[in-house]
Amino acid sequence: MGPLEPKVNELIVAVICFAAVFFTFAKFLVPRITKTLEARQEAIEGTIEQSEAVHAEARQIHAEYQAELSEARHEAARIRQAAADEGSLLIQEVRAEGQRRRDELVASARAQLEADRIVAEAALREDVLRLATDLAGRILGEPITDERRAREIADAFFAEVDTDSAAKA
Known part of the structure; x- marks a missing residue:
């Protein structure tokens, strides 16, 4: 008999053993395996849904962060512009005050x-009058005592010099 022609009683025992193993697997192991696979599938799907929710929340937080960052940049630019304007106003005020003081x-x-x-001109005129009187007295050989007359001559001379200098200017 060979492998292609088995003995009937061995074949029946093999079929009964196979049926027992198949029945055991079908009755006890397959439901447990199916239950475990379903639990894993639900866990995976739940994790995927959870990760998608977390990812969506992260995108929303990122968008909010970008909006806040953009708003902060605009606020910083506005503050810089206000400070520059205020600085230029202060500089203008300081310049105006400096110009006024100058x-x-x-x-x-x-x-x-x-x-x-x-004052210097008056002092010089007095000195010139005194020196001219002294010089005239030396030239004449006697002191000039008529101060009123000497002052009139000196005033006429100075008036002539003033008109000449005014005409040249």
């Missing part, structure tokens, strides 16, 4: 110079 100082200095010039 003008005041220049006007004060000019007034002081004019006053000093007038």
